[in-house]
Amino acid sequence: MIYMDHISKCYNKGEIKAVDDLCLNVRPGEIFGFLGPNGAGKTTTIKMMVGLLKPDSGNIIINGYDNQNEAIDAKRSIGYVPDNPEVYDRLRGIEYLNFLADVYEVAEDIRKDRIEFLLHKFGLSDYIYDPINTYSHGMKQKIVLIGALIHEPAVWVLDEPMVGLDPKSSHFLKEYMREHCNRGNTVFFSTHVLEIAERLCDRIGIIDRGKLIAVGTMADLRDGEQIESLENIFLELTK
Amino acid sequence: MRKPLKSLIRVSLKNNFSIVSLRYKLKHQDNRRGELIASLIAIAIAFASLIFMYIFILVGMYRQGVATEQPELIVAFGFTTTQFFTLFFGIIYIMSVFYFSKDFSILIPMPLTPSEVMLSKFIAVLANEYLVVLPMLLPPILIYGINRDVSLFYWVKSLAFIAFAPIIPLTMAAILVMVIMRFINLSRHKDTLTIIGGLLSILFVVVMSIYSQDMTGMDEELFLETQINFIEEIGKKFPPSIWATIGLVNDKMQGILNLLLFIGVSILFFMGLIFLSERVFYEGLLAGMEAGKKRHTANMRIKVKRRSPLSALVLREWRLFIRNPGYAINGLAGIIIMPLIIIISFSANGKDMEELISLMQLPGADMAITIVGIFLSIFTSTTNMISCTAISREGKDVWISKLIPVSPKKQVLSKLFHAMIVSTMGIVSIGIIYAIFLKLSLGRTLIILSISFLASLFMNIIGLIVDIMNPKLDWTNPQEAYKSNINGLFGLLSVFIVMGILGALTYILMAMGEFVIYSGMSVLLIVLSILSLKYLFKRVEISYIDD
Numbered sequence: 130m131i132y133m134d135h136i137s138k139c140y141n142k143g144e145i146k147a148v149d150d151l152c153l154n155v156r157p158g159e160i161f162g163f164l165g166p167n168g169a170g171k172t173t174t175i176k177m178m179v180g181l182l183k184p185d186s187g188n189i190i191i192n193g194y195d196n197q198n199e200a201i202d203a204k205r206s207i208g209y210v211p212d213n214p215e216v217y218d219r220l221r222g223i224e225y226l227n228f229l230a231d232v233y234e235v236a237e238d239i240r241k242d243r244i245e246f247l248l249h250k251f252g253l254s255d256y257i258y259d260p261i262n263t264y265s266h267g268m269k270q271k272i273v274l275i276g277a278l279i280h281e282p283a284v285w286v287l288d289e290p291m292v293g294l295d296p297k298s299s300h301f302l303k304e305y306m307r308e309h310c311n312r313g314n315t316v317f318f319s320t321h322v323l324e325i326a327e328r329l330c331d332r333i334g335i336i337d338r339g340k341l342i343a344v345g346t347m348a349d350l351r352d353g354e355q356i357e358s359l360e361n362i363f364l365e366l367t368k
Numbered sequence: 369m370r371k372p373l374k375s376l377i378r379v380s381l382k383n384n385f386s387i388v389s390l391r392y393k394l395k396h397q398d399n400r401r402g403e404l405i406a407s408l409i410a411i412a413i414a415f416a417s418l419i420f421m422y423i424f425i426l427v428g429m430y431r432q433g434v435a436t437e438q439p440e441l442i443v444a445f446g447f448t449t450t451q452f453f454t455l456f457f458g459i460i461y462i463m464s465v466f467y468f469s470k471d472f473s474i475l476i477p478m479p480l481t482p483s484e485v486m487l488s489k490f491i492a493v494l495a496n497e498y499l500v501v502l503p504m505l506l507p508p509i510l511i512y513g514i515n516r517d518v519s520l521f522y523w524v525k526s527l528a529f530i531a532f533a534p535i536i537p538l539t540m541a542a543i544l545v546m547v548i549m550r551f552i553n554l555s556r557h558k559d560t561l562t563i564i565g566g567l568l569s570i571l572f573v574v575v576m577s578i579y580s581q582d583m584t585g586m587d588e589e590l591f592l593e594t595q596i597n598f599i600e601e602i603g604k605k606f607p608p609s610i611w612a613t614i615g616l617v618n619d620k621m622q623g624i625l626n627l628l629l630f631i632g633v634s635i636l637f638f639m640g641l642i643f644l645s646e647r648v649f650y651e652g653l654l655a656g657m658e659a660g661k662k663r664h665t666a667n668m669r670i671k672v673k674r675r676s677p678l679s680a681l682v683l684r685e686w687r688l689f690i691r692n693p694g695y696a697i698n699g700l701a702g703i704i705i706m707p708l709i710i711i712i713s714f715s716a717n718g719k720d721m722e723e724l725i726s727l728m729q730l731p732g733a734d735m736a737i738t739i740v741g742i743f744l745s746i747f748t749s750t751t752n753m754i755s756c757t758a759i760s761r762e763g764k765d766v767w768i769s770k771l772i773p774v775s776p777k778k779q780v781l782s783k784l785f786h787a788m789i790v791s792t793m794g795i796v797s798i799g800i801i802y803a804i805f806l807k808l809s810l811g812r813t814l815i816i817l818s819i820s821f822l823a824s825l826f827m828n829i830i831g832l833i834v835d836i837m838n839p840k841l842d843w844t845n846p847q848e849a850y851k852s853n854i855n856g857l858f859g860l861l862s863v864f865i866v867m868g869i870l871g872a873l874t875y876i877l878m879a880m881g882e883f884v885i886y887s888g889m890s891v892l893l894i895v896l897s898i899l900s901l902k903y904l905f906k907r908v909e910i911s912y913i914d915d
Binding site for chain 1: 672680688692764767770775
């Protein structure tokens with residue numbers, strides 16, 4: 130469902146290699162955790178996947194669509210939550226959601242049901258007619274999440290989605306991610322909370338200094354060492 | 369001065385002039401270097417032309433002052449206008465810096481006294497004020513000094529007066545704002561305040577235009593008399609201007625006493641500000657930082673209404689524009705000011721109006737009036753800077769536009785529609801008011817409306833091209849997307865260039881008759897619009913997938 134073929138991205142005229150020849154295949158039905166230290170290239174990779182950055186080289190295929198040549202179809206397949214929930218703070222919550230439903234062309238009756246369901250699950254129903262600039266960080270994170278899921282995309286790309294969420298919402302999101310993948314879809318998410326990655330992900334990728342240094346299930350990463358936690362593996366690999 | 373206060377002031381000044389980010393841009397971003405140089409050149413040209421006009425007026429005023437044996441008139445004028453400006457705009461500026469800065473959540477928990485925090489903000493405002501005070505005060509001081517062959521003491525004193533000139537009005541503004549904010553919590557009504565500030569500025573421009581209009585209608589003697597009365601009136605209400613004038617031009621004891629009085633009162637005001645800030649600054653500030661009562665919307669039914677992607681995008685543009693007072697005021701100011709000025713000028717001067725109506729009976733007058741109407745309407749509808757800041761205004765939210773599955777072409781079209789809505793408001797308001805006052809026929813009114821519509825279309829496309837090529841997305845205060853955006857300046861420049869081209873075309877086609885002029889203008893604008901739209905669509909495809 131997500132296929133990255135030798136993608137690279139440099140900054141400062143090639144001085145900084147943010148992502149270096151990264152190859153990755155995330156399959157349908159899979160929750161994929163993307164880990165790495167600060168500045169390792171996680172967000173750059175994610176931004177290239179969703180079309181916010183153009184790779185210097187390589188191709189990215191999302192749900193069968195090349196995200197450069199078939200950008201609109203690829204975008205329709207993605208639900209993206211950025212690491213920082215910056216949204217139109219002069220709009221009311223409901224106006225933001227309706228705007229996204231319009232541009233993703235979600236039918237009126239379907240969007241109503243989805244909005245009501247997600248608002249209820251994230252506990253945001255009471256604030257939906259308030260301007261977004263009155264929202265707390267967590268509430269903004271929730272409205273961005275609902276906006277990303279409103280068109281029921283096949284591929285969820287979530288950059289640090291749990292940051293700022295209360296325990297109830299965080300629990301719901303984790304369950305919802307699993308349900309989504311059980312329907313044959315894909316979730317690709319980055320996190321610094323290794324316990325979540327360990328418990329939730331089918332496979333994990335670790336990126337360091339722009340290079341994908343490890344990919345696999347927890348068992349693959351342990352490499353036969355039964356007692357090792359993901360934290361130990363992470364610390365060992367990113368030394 | 370305590371060491372932490374010194375560091376705080378240093379940081380505040382660096383932040384104020386964006387020194388760190390400027391240095392970074394110059395060092396690491398080649399494209400930004402070009403932008404900075406272009407900005408500096410554009411600012412220098414704009415600044416030089418303004419100064420030239422100001423000096424021109426001052427020289428005339430000096431001559432009139434000499435004729436009535438009051439050469440110090442321009443010095444008094446310089447001090448009065450400078451201090452009046454500092455006081456008027458200082459109130460708005462201080463309000464924004466003292467109560468709406470985002471760094472208070474870091475500063476308040478620090479081991480600093482309220483007066484120290486206030487002082488760091490005040491000095492940053494003061495540093496900016498000197499950028500206004502110098503060009504306003506230096507020319508009258510120089511003109512007087514050079515022409516009167518003054519002593520060295522005059523030049524030494526002038527330095528002290530320039531240094532102290534903004535202190536009294538700015539401290540007055542700060543004291544006023546702090547007292548208001550202590551008792552009335554206006555922080556929660558930031559948008560309302562911005563609108564009031566904007567409307568006051570519009571009022572200021574309109575009043576100044578009426579005042580200058582009245583001036584031009586008077587004969588020289590009356591003009592001078594009124595000018596003196598004006599200075600005296602202000603002097604009575606704001607004595608520091610008169611102290612500064614006497615202090616500067618008089619080399620005897622009276623001059624020294626006035627100098628000491630001016631500096632002494634400035635220091636006294638400054639000390640008063642420090643004293644007051646220690647008691648009331650944090651109280652107003654903290655009251656404003658308390659979270660406002662949430663407007664719960666529990667049990668409200670979810671309303672959904674499906675729109676096409678294009679109309680959803682246009683609606684988004686309009687909502688984000690109209691709900692941001694800074695954008696709305698700047699974008700709509702022209703539409704409010706220009707018709708007001710026309711109404712006032714045509715209705716106040718009954719005699720002039722009669723003359724104008726009689727001039728309209730002359731052969732060819734209809735054409736001249738139509739052409740003036742076209743240019744007036746073009747100017748009003750295209751100087752709103754909406755299109756040339758359309759991408760920049762998205763700022764950090766631009767990721768949403770890049771993410772949504774709507775083609776860049778359709779997205780930029782929504783921005784063009786939005787700009788055209790506002791331009792059309794300008795065209796209709798100015799065109800109709802102009803036509804009503806000058807009793808224009810329906811045909812001529814329609815010519816004005818349609819040609820200015822075509823011109824707006826072309827200039828809005830150009831504005832979008834300018835902004836798409838190098839959008840200013842990195843801002844923290846939305847005002848920066850409008851006011852500190854070089855694209856706005858380029859947009860305005862393109863308006864003047866196009867108006868110049870249309871003017872030249874009118875001149876060339878003049879002999880061939882009216883029909884040819886309007887047809888020529890229309891054909892040129894249609895061709896230019898088609899060509900520029902094609903380029904815009906091509907350019908936007910690159911920009912939306914590029915970094």
